[in-house]
Amino acid sequence: MAAAASGGSVAGLCPLLLLLSLVPAVGCAGMLQPRDTPSRERKELGGLWSFRADLSPGRDAGFAQRWYRQPLRETGPVIDMPVPSSFNDITQDPSLENYIGWVWYEKEVLLPLRWQQDSPSTRVVLRFGSAHYYSIVWVNGVQVVEHEGGHLPFEADISSVVQGSPGSLCRITVALNNTLTPHTLPPGSIQYMSDKSRYPKNYFVQNTRFDFFNYAGIHRPVVLYTTPSVYIDDITVTTTSSERVAMVQYQVSVVGSTDYSLSLSLCDQEGKVVATGDGPEGELKVLNPNLWWPYLMHENPGYLYSLEVKLQAQVGGVLLQDVYTLPVGIRTVHVTSTQFLINGRPFYFHGVNKHEDADIRGKGLDWPLIVKDFNLLRWLGANSFRTSHYPYAEEIMDLCDAYGIVVIDESPGVGIKLQESFGNKSLQHHLAVMEELIRRDKNRPSVVMWSVANEPASELPPAAFYFKTLIAHTKALDPSRPVTFVTDANYALDHGAPYVDVICVNSYFSWYHDPGHLEVIPLQLTAQFENWYKTYQKPIIQSEYGADSVPGLHSDPPLMFTEEYQKAMLREYHSVFDKKRKEYVIGELIWNFADFMTNQGTTRVLGNKKGIFTRQRQPKAAAFVLRDRYWKIANESSCLPPLITSHSFCL
Numbered sequence: 001m002a003a004a005a006s007g008g009s010v011a012g013l014c015p016l017l018l019l020l021s022l023v024p025a026v027g028c029a030g031m032l033q034p035r036d037t038p039s040r041e042r043k044e045l046g047g048l049w050s051f052r053a054d055l056s057p058g059r060d061a062g063f064a065q066r067w068y069r070q071p072l073r074e075t076g077p078v079i080d081m082p083v084p085s086s087f088n089d090i091t092q093d094p095s096l097e098n099y100i101g102w103v104w105y106e107k108e109v110l111l112p113l114r115w116q117q118d119s120p121s122t123r124v125v126l127r128f129g130s131a132h133y134y135s136i137v138w139v140n141g142v143q144v145v146e147h148e149g150g151h152l153p154f155e156a157d158i159s160s161v162v163q164g165s166p167g168s169l170c171r172i173t174v175a176l177n178n179t180l181t182p183h184t185l186p187p188g189s190i191q192y193m194s195d196k197s198r199y200p201k202n203y204f205v206q207n208t209r210f211d212f213f214n215y216a217g218i219h220r221p222v223v224l225y226t227t228p229s230v231y232i233d234d235i236t237v238t239t240t241s242s243e244r245v246a247m248v249q250y251q252v253s254v255v256g257s258t259d260y261s262l263s264l265s266l267c268d269q270e271g272k273v274v275a276t277g278d279g280p281e282g283e284l285k286v287l288n289p290n291l292w293w294p295y296l297m298h299e300n301p302g303y304l305y306s307l308e309v310k311l312q313a314q315v316g317g318v319l320l321q322d323v324y325t326l327p328v329g330i331r332t333v334h335v336t337s338t339q340f341l342i343n344g345r346p347f348y349f350h351g352v353n354k355h356e357d358a359d360i361r362g363k364g365l366d367w368p369l370i371v372k373d374f375n376l377l378r379w380l381g382a383n384s385f386r387t388s389h390y391p392y393a394e395e396i397m398d399l400c401d402a403y404g405i406v407v408i409d410e411s412p413g414v415g416i417k418l419q420e421s422f423g424n425k426s427l428q429h430h431l432a433v434m435e436e437l438i439r440r441d442k443n444r445p446s447v448v449m450w451s452v453a454n455e456p457a458s459e460l461p462p463a464a465f466y467f468k469t470l471i472a473h474t475k476a477l478d479p480s481r482p483v484t485f486v487t488d489a490n491y492a493l494d495h496g497a498p499y500v501d502v503i504c505v506n507s508y509f510s511w512y513h514d515p516g517h518l519e520v521i522p523l524q525l526t527a528q529f530e531n532w533y534k535t536y537q538k539p540i541i542q543s544e545y546g547a548d549s550v551p552g553l554h555s556d557p558p559l560m561f562t563e564e565y566q567k568a569m570l571r572e573y574h575s576v577f578d579k580k581r582k583e584y585v586i587g588e589l590i591w592n593f594a595d596f597m598t599n600q601g602t603t604r605v606l607g608n609k610k611g612i613f614t615r616q617r618q619p620k621a622a623a624f625v626l627r628d629r630y631w632k633i634a635n636e637s638s639c640l641p642p643l644i645t646s647h648s649f650c651l
Contacts, residue, residue, distance in 0.1 A: 414454040491531045
């Protein structure tokens with residue numbers, strides 16, 4: 001949730017849990033991805049920022065002393081911090097690795113003179129791709145925005161703050177709090193240790209109910225961009241198609257004036273205009289369309305058109321123009337009781353679950369890592385992934401659109417285990433997060449389904465109203481896509497399952513259940529599928545399954561944590577998948593694509609080792625098992641000649 005603000009101080013509020021008191025209203029503005037166009041400019045603010053963690057006992061010194069009123073270096077010691085990145089693993093300071101509370105970032109920027117001129121025709125906007133988890137932002141000491149929640153963008157119009165003083169520095173200050181409470185997404189709780197014989201004074205820990213490290217920081221790009229004062233605020237596109245004709249429905253919202261004109265042009269990849277339109281809403285007719293197809297389902301996957309929207313408006317006798325170009329993929333999605341159809345053809349999810357996670361950078365956006373991961377996905381023959389357990393960066397989603405990688409887009413609703421996390425306060429925040437997620441990703445052809453949560457305590461009675469409301473709200477926001485959540489509850493006790501379109505179920509037979517007993521998998525997995533389908537008559541995705549393996553650890557016969565055991569478990573699951581995918585199982589997503597960091601614990605040796613790749617993206621033996629399987633499935637289901645093989649594939 002985000003809200004613009006001005007002036008004001010947050011000093012005096014409960015410092016560590018300040019975010020509990022700051023629950024701004026949800027804005028309804030658009031969230032178009034910043035792009036360079038003839039009418040818009042961007043300035044990326046990545047690089048080194050000044051950084052200071054508030055180490056005061058109450059974590060409140062920054063607000064009490066108003067650090068935002070002056071350069072951060074004048075408030076005390078600062079260090080360099082790369083943005084984007086998580087702050088946890090950057091230094092040698094162990095107190096920062098697991099730090100909970102407020103940290104402060106600052107960047108001084110010199111803006112182009114044309115941006116700073118006191119011109120009513122230009123807006124200057126400050127945008128954060130994401131920051132974890134609660135953010136308050138000042139520009140030159142003036143509070144401009146605050147936002148609750150990580151993983152999603154927020155922005156503020158800072159024109160009034162930076163214009164009128166050409167040549168002066170623009171000082172951007174960010175206070176960031178990674179505290180999780182029962183009402184945040186993901187939820188958590190702070191536990192104070194009062195036994196002074198065992199713990200230092202004011203000692204507390206952050207408790208969570210999810211199995212990945214709670215990285216924090218400014219994780220995605222920070223951008224300054226401009227628009228005219230009358231501008232294209234939002235675009236919504238939906239598509240329908242038949243064999244020879246496609247219809248592209250559009251809605252365009254404009255802010256700044258009611259007296260304007262709009263023209264639209266849809267161009268193919270060769271730059272040829274295939275349809276035109278005008279006005280804020282309408283329909284474009286495309287003859288013989290190139291449909292957006294998933295990877296390995298068509299010889300030209302991920303086909304994208306370009307929708308150019310041009311705005312003209314008269315303001316004070318001056319003609320203003322704004323231009324925005326949106327990639328558009330033409331495709332349809334439909335769910336039956338046994339199938340998932342893309343463009344009318346059955347689609348089988350053979351993919352992975354991932355994390356935004358890597359050495360040193362944590363969850364910070366990193367282009368070499370992103371490109372490596374997509375190369376590995378395509379090498380593997382994976383056609384899909386779930387954004388477990390939060391929305392991924394827009395840059396990642398861009399490549400999914402372009403490469404034809406199908407996405408189940410998941411909210412940060414992970415670890416919802418406590419009764420109090422199903423109350424109205426939590427629900428209102430969850431509804432707002434879904435609004436933000438859909439507003440950001442609604443136009444992406446790669447996104448075929450929304451997932452509102454992962455492994456909630458859906459057997460609790462309040463889960464019925466919670467998920468009925470949440471899923472209905474999500475469908476109202478976007479009627480064009482199915483909605484699910486990922487469950488690990490018993491089929492007979494799950495109060496949320498009646499409201500989903502697709503059953504997504506996680507199970508770890510012979511790992512968390514009957515550990516070491518591979519022989520129980522066929523019976524238990526078959527019973528799982530049959531019970532769920534008999535109860536709900538909905539298609540099923542095995543949304544998680546897997547086993548930890550330590551690279552280089554071997555045993556024959558297979559023993560837990562060896563590469564052989566991970567391979568053997570996969571093969572036992574696959575034998576059941578092959579039977580049930582002929583009926584109503586529509587997908588399998590391995591947990592996990594790569595090893596990832598978790599909190600320290602007696603069952604985690606430097607993180608979760610269920611990856612088929614190491615954290616450094618080197619393959620384990622299981623990667624080759626999965627690769628052979630995925631390419632075999634692709635060849636069986638593809639309409640292409642059987643030239644697509646794991647052995648002939650190259651990038």
